[in-house]
């Protein structure tokens with residue numbers, strides 16, 4: 001790597017991390033000037049009582065907490081509108097987003113609509129060709145967000161992106177702006193203990209894929225690289241343990257740290273095409289994001305290997321593979337084999353056909369990936385040159 005490059009790096013404002021830190025929620029919300037926060041969550045978490053500690057902390061700090069528990073697993077434009085309505089009718093002044101990536105993403109879109117004119121879709125990236133700029137730009141923060149993740153994967157608690165599904169077009173649109181980034185990421189590993197093994201596997205795979213994809217992006221981004229590589233090492237050590245025993249708080253804590261840290265890395269450093277596939281296939285198949293990432297990740301790495309063998313050697317080393325003293329090609333192969341073994345151990349090694357994905361859906365997927373590939377291909381170790389290459393990866397994963 002040459003050190004003569006140039007980069008931008010934006011940091012999250014405030015990360016609070018540790019077991020039991022949910023008790024500090026009230027103090028943190030108050031510190032942001034809130035008197036009436038809106039707690040956004042999904043119905044399942046609400047019925048499990050997951051918001052109780054949060055509500056208690058807010059009450060203890062003298063705040064009046066309203067709860068909106070209708071966030072959907074796949075957030076839709078209509079659900080975001082309902083949350084905006086709940087915020088306004090409840091006279092709220094801050095959002096506590098307690099849940100997985102969908103809840104935290106939804107809260108960012110609520111904040112966007114509270115502070116900016118027009119429709120949410122005006123702010124979604126136009127993912128065609130190399131210019132993804134949206135029709136309108138966010139100019140104002142609508143509300144402070146305290147993000148409280150209950151999964152360890154998306155990193156949404158520290159990123160500035162928000163994905164919301166539009167049932168009319170059948171596409172999840174992405175809005176992104178630094179003003180959408182949560183003001184506080186309150187990361188309490190105890191809240192992730194109740195995640196079932198399949199969700200632990202899917203969300204942990206999201207973190208792993210984001211870390212590897214970010215590290216492989218061809219840009220001068222030493223800070224993101226350092227964070228991503230360390231996160232790969234931690235995920236390699238702890239994801240199996242968190243999957244094997246959800247009550248292992250040490251593993252939960254390590255995974256949450258890794259996921260949040262990867263969020264900081266990739267929101268600055270970017271991602272390569274494993275996410276393009278997962279985003280497109282998510283719209284077409286509605287399979288979980290992390291599951292899709294796990295299915296295609298080894299094939300994406302196989303395809304890119306010839307353009308980034310040296311970097312893959314470092315990924316292999318972070319995953320504990322013996323890569324010293326072997327050729328870069330051999331070291332890279334060992335890294336990909338280590339990723340395959342990890343995916344198999346946490347049972348994210350299925351094929352698309354196992355989920356009833358049809359060949360017609362593969363074709364739609366290939367069309368959509370190719371239509372939007374340019375922006376990411378420009379920074380990938382190996383960008384796409386034609387649609388057959390796009391389809392080749394889908395067929396390998398089928």
Ligand SMILES: [Fe+2]
Pocket residue numbers: 154206210275289
């Ligand atoms: Fe992701």
